[in-house]
Amino acid sequence: MPDCASPLVDAPAARTGAAQAAASKDAAQGRAARGPFRPDVWLNARQRSGVRLAAHYFRATDVLALTGLGVAALGVAAPDGFLSLSLAEAAPTAAGAATVLGLLRGLGLYRFGRERSAARHMAAVLGVTLSGAVVATGLGLLLDRQAPDRQSLDAAIAWAIGAVALIAGLHALWLSFVARWRRQGALAPNIVIVGATKHAEAVIRSALERRDLNVLGVFDDRLSRSPDRVAGVPVLGDAEALLNHRMTPYVDRIVLAIDAQGGSRVRELTRRLETLPNPLTVLVDSETGDAALERLASAPLAPLEGPQDPDRRAFNKRLQDLLIGAAALVAAAPIMALTALAIRLDSPGPIFFRQRRHGFNQEEIVVWKFRSMRHEAADATASRQVSAGDDRVTRVGRFIRATSLDELPQLFNVMTGEMSLVGPRPHAIGMKTGETESARLVAEYAHRHRIKPGMTGWAAVKGSRGPLHDATDVRRRVQLDLDYVERQSLWLDLRILLVTLPVLLGDRAAVR
Template sequence: MRKLRIDMPDCARPLAAPTAASANDRAAASLAPHAERGPFRPEVWRNARQRSTVRLAAYYFRAADVLAVVGLAVVALWSLGSLDVKTLTVGAVLPLATGVLVALALLRSLGLYRFGAEPTPLLHLVGVVGIVALAIGAALLVGLGLDGHGLGPVLPWGLAATVCLVALHGLWRVLAARWRRQGLLSPNIVIVGATRNAEALIRRALERRDLNVLGVFDDRLARSPDRLAGVPVLGGANALLTHRMLPYVDRIVLAIDADAGARVRDLTRRLETLPNPLTVLFDSDASREAALNRLAGPSLAEIGSAPDADRRAFVKRVQDVVIGALALVAFAPVMAVIALAVRLDSPGPVFFRQRRHGFNQETIVVWKFRSMRHCDADATASRQVVADDDRVTRIGRFIRASSLDELPQLFNVLRGEMSLVGPRPHAIGMRTGETESALLVAEYAHRHRIKPGMTGWAAVCGSRGPVDSEAEVRRRVELDIDYIQRQSFWLDLWIILITIPVLLGDRAAVR
């Protein structure tokens, strides 16, 4: 019989072969060409890192609005001659400044950066117009309180801001609607347990259309159907642990019957080793609906006053782009000299590229200056570098000792695959002794809950270079998880500032 398949990119195809389709499934597929793909297949496949970038779009929308509103205020003051530094007074700018602050504060506090299905686009744009009208009113009140001083630029700014914000928010709505149609704003989940509870969840999610259910996994394959409410059963729980679909999964949902306590504990213990968040779903209509609301969440990151993961991710990305771009410009002459030296020192390419794990176990290609003889390149790090390693070239010893070989990873940072600070990305299949390093520590994959970094907390705490024992692997994982739990803008800035003096003073580390 013909095998079922999920239509996705090669990198996302499952490792385990799916089960055979039934005659009814084949008949249905002949009537509906896309039926094999399941009812929740996203239009565009993006991994969790790329999808999180789209989710943070609300912050970029707000930044554009701030620039537009403030920029129009500056233009209004300048065009009326009020921006002369010699004659500029607080009273001349206070009304307009009040209008700007009121407009931006209301856009944020009234939730006009959510871009969900509600409110409708027309109501959203009416809300934008109303907010600018309130801002103009506040500016006029302040101006009247100052005996009419500073009222001149208020109305020109208000009219320009209304037109500009309506156009921008119309564009934001169009973009958000397009992403929603493509499935980019609907979380991707997989379900463990082909149970009635899971089937009810899938059917309810199909009605809501705000979740992408990519597949079902169940250890009891002999008793499991080939499909569950149209979603294919792709294998057992162990197949999920190494599945190529994992980088595309935002959350794993455990839908086991509540009375199977031992099975729930066993699956939870096994699945907690993955970097993907895990949710346990209880079998009741009320809890199921509440779980769906939590799983679907807001379509875009909510801009609120409390610090949260979305805000930290946005700040971290801005930090990476700004500092990374400045570092690339500053180190460009150094990189050119190193590239020339590598080329003259030994035959082979200037750069060495290696597949490593990124965020959520995404496979990324990391760039470095080549420090070994080309014929001895070890893409899987099956043999870690030791002191006086005969594979390392003369230039390679210097750039490895000073970590200058890592400078090309600035391109990975600007592409969004890496961050300036984070757990160092290890080569896929890297070994410690005769054992793959990832198998030595159960929490190893938790390092991938954040983007890998050019430098990191472990590196500045002395854990850099090869890891030659289980104890060294465990210490690095502990330091990486400690960083993930504590990550902040100021901690990242501190790590960046102390990286160079720490690495230059670390003569004991072998690289």
């Protein structure tokens, strides 16, 4: 329906409406030409991961809101100031907040699944907040009878009224966010299917009915015998094309839909596709369409909250990046200002050097550094790695590279979420080791992109820093990076951060 739905429409407006209807029809035909279902808003895997973690941000906001409300209620109720309150007077609001927060999580009200309607969700939220209000006011009444001169009951009543309205309003807002993301397809996994088979067609037709998957395209290694489309989804190339396709940063999962009889073909495709950072799922023809779709739609990206452990780990890592990164940015601001001035006085050219590198899931990101080379000799593709006594490096550049001060602007990449404080170091796209592209020297090279790149990392503190001179260097760094990807935790990150500065400053032999 158009936004202006008045029954009184003049002739020009009618013509405009007809034109809009024609445009809508053309747009619909365009959508059909590129496949029956794709996300309205294209988000890469990193951005979609941020959407998936929204439930943790919602919960953190609820905690802060109830805490702030409790402080305000106690402050208003205390005639002699907030600091004059006793623990007993604060107990009712604390008990009420704990009840609300515990029930919200215990009843799964941060999952926002399709199985619970918005009305049922809001009814459950109101029930939870009323339960917390009863606990707070009941405890406040009990304490008021024991000590009538205290203000615990007044504070509890004020908090209870505010909590019901505040949490209900916040969850109405959370539901609106979730509904918009769901309409845009941001909560449905993005998949590509390898194999233009009848099995793939059955999966696509089932997905069309369910609408809980975004099928971006089909790839088939036998193009001469494959159709142009499979159930309306375009065939975009062969399996080799998928390895270098610009779509891969937007793909959450690769689905191999090959007939089980072709065992050698399945093994060969699996071996080739496992070099990508995207998870790979093999569907066997014994699975029905609904069973296959249920398995894919329940993959980690499908629910908003998802499996608790990976999402909790990702949320903690992002929180760590924001808190420590912001503090580091403030602390390093004077040093960064002096470094920028020194670069400006030392040689002509811009202060910053920007280079395209691979980020999470092979997303192309622009990494910021202080310029350490002569501007005319800058090497954006790292086709020639830095060597000892490199004549491209300026006088200030030698100092800031030796002390790693040139890396400080990457704090901006951390704050925007493109990088993390700790992770595999981002390599330039097309970086070469000798005459060969580094990514071609190790089959598992792209697996290091299964996590965000970092300013420092396990490989860096283990001595694998600077240029990669041969295939052995590449293999060692990739192995260290993969060790980190498997072991990543909050405590390992903190350990790496603590030892980074001593390791970097003590490593005088490294060429950087």
